[in-house]
Amino acid sequence: MATAMGNENAAMEETTESMPSDPEAVSEEDKKRADEIKEEANVFFKNEDYTNAIDKYSKAIQLNPFVAAYFGNRSFAYLRTECFGYALNDASKALNLDKNYLKAYYRRASANMALGKFKLALKDFEAVTKVRPSDKDARTKYNECNKICKRIAFEKAIASDDGKCLADTIDIESLVIEANYDGPHLQDGTVTLDFANALIEAYKEQKKLPKKYVCQILVQAKKLFCEQDSLVYIDVPPKAKFTICGDIHGQYYDLLNIFQMNGKPSEENPYLFNGDFVDRGSFSVECIMTLLTYKLLYPKHFFMARGNHESLTMNQMYGFEGEVKSKYSSQLCELFTEVFNWLPLAHCINKKILVMHGGLFSNDNVTLDDISKTYRNKQPPDSGIMCELLWSDPQPQAGRAPSKRGVGVQFGPDVTARFLELNKLDYVVRSHEVKNEGYELMHGGKCITVFSAPNYCDTMGNKGAYINITGDDLTPKFTSYESVPHPNVKPMAYANPFFGLF
Structure with missing residues (x-):
C-alpha cells in the first residue's frame, strides 16, 4: 500500500x-x-x-x-x-x-x-445513526458497512473445514474455451515463450484470457510457490544483471513500459517484483496474470513477493475482487487468494540484500532464519513477523514508533543498522510507499524504497522506478520513468462501492 x-x-x-x-x-x-x-x-x-x-x-x-x-x-x-x-x-x-x-x-x-476492521467501523456508523436517525446519508453508510459484516460472517460460516482447497478440487477440464476465441493458447496446458509474448499483446488490446487458462496458470503457480520457503535466497552471478521492481498496483501499461525500457524477463534478464501487484489500478488481472506467466516460464529467474495488498481484505476494498468478479467469477477470487497466501514474504540476494514489501520489526532479535520459518499460508495477522514484513515503514528519527498506517511499525536508522549487523547484510530494499522519483534512500543509504507505479492512481504525479544491480557490484542503480497512457478506465473502477460514499 x-x-x-x-x-x-x-x-x-x-x-x-x-x-x-x-x-x-x-x-x-x-x-x-x-x-x-x-x-x-x-x-x-x-x-x-x-x-x-x-x-x-x-x-x-x-x-x-x-x-x-x-x-x-x-x-x-x-x-x-x-x-x-x-x-x-x-x-x-x-x-x-x-x-x-x-x-x-x-x-x-x-x-x-x-x-478491514469492519465491526469497529460499524459501531461508529451506528453511533451516527442513533444521533441522527432520519439522516439518509448516515443510514446508507451504516447499511453498506453492515452488509459487508454480514457477508463476511456468512462466508465464514459456509467455509469448508475439510482442509480441501479450490486448487485441488476445481475441474479445469470441464471448462470450455469458446470457439471464437482468437487469443494466445497454452501448449498442452503449459506456458511457453510464444504464449507469454502473445498474452502481452492480447492484454494490450484489452482482450480477455479464457477462464480455463487462468485457472491452469493459477493452479500451477500455487504449486510452484508452495515449494518455496517464506524467505527465498537468490544467487546473482558475477557481472549478471538483476532488476528489482516495487508496487505495480494494476497499472498494466506502466508494467509493459518497464519491460520496454529494461527488457522482457528471461533467464539472462531476471526480475524480482516486490509485492502489491493488484488493487487501485483497474488492470490488476492483466498485471497478475502476466507476472504469474513469467514465473511459470522462468521459475528460477523470476521472483514475486507478497505485498500487503495480496490479501483478502485489501482486495475486497480496493478493487481486485471487484475486477475479478467483473471479468470472471467469484470462484476465481478464491483461487487468487489461495495463490496469494503462498507468495514468499521476502527474498535475500547474494546473502547481502534483504528485499521485503514493507519493512523491519518491532524487536531487534529477528533473524533471516526466523523469516524463513514464518508460516504464511494465511491472511496477514495484525502483529508479528509476517505483518511487519508486509506493513512496516522507515522513519528518519531513531527508535520505533506506532505505524501511521495503524498496522506494522515505524523503524529508525538505528533499528536498520542493528538488523543488518545481526544478519550480516549490506542493506534492505522495500517498497510500499509512493516516492517522487520512484525511489528514496534512507538510513544512510541502508534502507531503500522502490515504487514502480508512476502517477499512482492517475493523481499523484510521481515517477516510477526500478533498481538494477549486478552479482559482483551490489550497488543499486536507479532508473526513474514517467507514466504512459492507458485505456480510459479510471483507477478504483472496481473498488468497493463504499468508497463512493465519502
Whole structure:
C-alpha cells in the first residue's frame, strides 16, 4: 500500500511541548491565525495536495489544539494519504474534544474500513445513526458497512473445514474455451515463450484470457510457490544483471513500459517484483496474470513477493475482487487468494540484500532464519513477523514508533543498522510507499524504497522506478520513468462501492 510522499510522521506531527494545555491560554490572535491557516489547508485539500494540507492543519493545531474540526480535517487528509493509523488517532482526538462532532465518527469508521476492521467501523456508523436517525446519508453508510459484516460472517460460516482447497478440487477440464476465441493458447496446458509474448499483446488490446487458462496458470503457480520457503535466497552471478521492481498496483501499461525500457524477463534478464501487484489500478488481472506467466516460464529467474495488498481484505476494498468478479467469477477470487497466501514474504540476494514489501520489526532479535520459518499460508495477522514484513515503514528519527498506517511499525536508522549487523547484510530494499522519483534512500543509504507505479492512481504525479544491480557490484542503480497512457478506465473502477460514499 502506498502512502503520502515524504516523511510526514516526522515533519507534521504537532509538537506537544509547544502547544497550550488550557483553552484559556489560547489568545484571540492565535485563534484567529489558526482559523486562517485551517482555511489555507482546506484549499490545499480541495486541490488534492494532501501533504501540504496536513502540514497546514498541523500548524493550526499547534496554535489552537482545542478545535475538533482541525483534527477531523487532518484525519480526512490522512485517510487520503493512506495513513490510517494517524487518521484513527486524529478522529478520536476530535471526538474527545467534541463527542457530537459527527464527521469524526465517519473518519474513524473509514479508517477502520480501510484496515478491514469492519465491526469497529460499524459501531461508529451506528453511533451516527442513533444521533441522527432520519439522516439518509448516515443510514446508507451504516447499511453498506453492515452488509459487508454480514457477508463476511456468512462466508465464514459456509467455509469448508475439510482442509480441501479450490486448487485441488476445481475441474479445469470441464471448462470450455469458446470457439471464437482468437487469443494466445497454452501448449498442452503449459506456458511457453510464444504464449507469454502473445498474452502481452492480447492484454494490450484489452482482450480477455479464457477462464480455463487462468485457472491452469493459477493452479500451477500455487504449486510452484508452495515449494518455496517464506524467505527465498537468490544467487546473482558475477557481472549478471538483476532488476528489482516495487508496487505495480494494476497499472498494466506502466508494467509493459518497464519491460520496454529494461527488457522482457528471461533467464539472462531476471526480475524480482516486490509485492502489491493488484488493487487501485483497474488492470490488476492483466498485471497478475502476466507476472504469474513469467514465473511459470522462468521459475528460477523470476521472483514475486507478497505485498500487503495480496490479501483478502485489501482486495475486497480496493478493487481486485471487484475486477475479478467483473471479468470472471467469484470462484476465481478464491483461487487468487489461495495463490496469494503462498507468495514468499521476502527474498535475500547474494546473502547481502534483504528485499521485503514493507519493512523491519518491532524487536531487534529477528533473524533471516526466523523469516524463513514464518508460516504464511494465511491472511496477514495484525502483529508479528509476517505483518511487519508486509506493513512496516522507515522513519528518519531513531527508535520505533506506532505505524501511521495503524498496522506494522515505524523503524529508525538505528533499528536498520542493528538488523543488518545481526544478519550480516549490506542493506534492505522495500517498497510500499509512493516516492517522487520512484525511489528514496534512507538510513544512510541502508534502507531503500522502490515504487514502480508512476502517477499512482492517475493523481499523484510521481515517477516510477526500478533498481538494477549486478552479482559482483551490489550497488543499486536507479532508473526513474514517467507514466504512459492507458485505456480510459479510471483507477478504483472496481473498488468497493463504499468508497463512493465519502
